[in-house]
Amino acid sequence: MKSKPLDPRRLDVAALAQRGEQLAGEWPLASLERLAEAAVRESPAFDGAQVRWRLTGEARPVKGGAAEIWMYLHAQVELPLCCQRCLGPVQTVLEVERPLRFVADESRAAALDAELEEDVLELVRDLDALELVEDELLLELPLVPAHEDDCPDPLPRPVDDLDEVSEPAQEPAEHPFAALARLKKSTS
Numbered sequence: 702m703k704s705k706p707l708d709p710r711r712l713d714v715a716a717l718a719q720r721g722e723q724l725a726g727e728w729p730l731a732s733l734e735r736l737a738e739a740a741v742r743e744s745p746a747f748d749g750a751q752v753r754w755r756l757t758g759e760a761r762p763v764k765g766g767a768a769e770i771w772m773y774l775h776a777q778v779e780l781p782l783c784c785q786r787c788l789g790p791v792q793t794v795l796e797v798e799r800p801l802r803f804v805a806d807e808s809r810a811a812a813l814d815a816e817l818e819e820d821v822l823e824l825v826r827d828l829d830a831l832e833l834v835e836d837e838l839l840l841e842l843p844l845v846p847a848h849e850d851d852c853p854d855p856l857p858r859p860v861d862d863l864d865e866v867s868e869p870a871q872e873p874a875e876h877p878f879a880a881l882a883r884l885k886k887s888t889s
Contacts, residue, residue, distance in 0.1 A: 709830035714803055717758030718770040725755040739842055744781035746789040752778040754834045770803040771777040776834045787852035795841040882886050
């Protein structure tokens, strides 16, 4: 009997692991709303941007116990971010390669996550792989996106006090009472 195909939007992680299968695909950047918010939508590169992803399941045997459920996540996208130097779009590649271990409940996941290097998540029946991929890519966003080398269209540099071109000195304005004193002298 043929097993039912796995749906990445309602993924049975345990079944993926037990079968040792791999799921892969692409989603348009616009379908990952939170990640799309970080991108420069006006950039021509936004419309064609695709998030490529791959999930591989593994059930690791454990002596005297149930097998550990693992999933390996790989995701990659090239998206236009706003360069913080020139304020123009900068193409930025985000790539995630992460092992994920799944355990029976949230409290065990929290306890193991604190002591292990790998990420530990609660095993749920219907995992939304799109949300998981989006979360992991959001964690990869640079704090300050910028062109690696010189910006193609740098902003004009602000003029510092030292760089200012000195203007010719102007005569100080006449004190208002000086004019009154002159007027008083001329009438006396």
